[in-house]
Amino acid sequence: MAADGGDKFSVLLPTYNERENLPLVVWLLVRTFRQSGNNFEIIIIDDGSPDGTQEIAEQLEKIYGSDKIIVREIISILSSSGTAYIHGMKHATGNFIVIMDADLSHHPKFIPELIRKQKEGNFDIVSGTRYKGNGGVYGWDLRRKLISRGANFITQVLLRPGASDLTGSFRLYRKEVLQKLMEKCVSKGYVFQMEMIVRARQLGYTIGEVPISFVDRVYGESKLGGNEIVSFLKGLLTLFATT
């Protein structure tokens, strides 16, 4: 429990070159939390963006107050979500952590649903899924969808993880659970998100799911290339071998 006895939600936003999207995502987060009445803070961890992301983050801090917006910069050559989360959690004062993308592919409106699901089943982790219920994606062509479903299928067969969307990164964690998992997870990229769920299951944590929509406005510019697929498969096999 947080200091005043209520739940507090710390949203971790790792950013790299999100000068355009960051104010929009923060605005939506603030509005969502104010409407739902939950106590919150937003922690922006910028990975040395050259486009002025940090500057705009500091403007947002002035607008919304530094108890609500916390801005930190890390400069790491090998940028990975893992580093950003570890860094972000040091400053988190909430008892729950929300992780999500800062590029508007994840809409903050789902956060109250993640929270509701958590309370419903007292889950340690609630994962947003694109594959169940009315979850889904926007902006993907058939090829991209096929890769996504195919990869997920192989993952389900090999790892039997008990969660439908393993590479998704829109999740709510109890703070202690995330801290424990961060100690144990070593992979990068997509595999990192998968490893979190797999390790969580090993440690006996409970996982709930909520359908979410993923709006991809970036896919046209950055196609999923052969390299990423190969490293995904390598990571998956490693996880399979070590679980």
Place this chain on the structure above:
Amino acid sequence: GSAWAALALAPPGLRLPAPYRQALLPLPVYLLVAFGCYSLATVGYRLATFNDCEEAAAELQEHISAAREDLRRRGLRF
């Protein structure tokens, strides 16, 4: 797997009657083919039922406009 190898490849001392062994031998291939068909069918079905979130994208556009306007009023210099 080991059970199959033991029975089908039949080291001496563990011999089943010939017809049984003949039936057993191709079993792994059958299973592989069956699994292959299952995989294709499953992935195909999931691909076909993968939801497209048109409304989500449209709604996001509206939210973006509202956000930009409000932030401008609050003094954000984009």
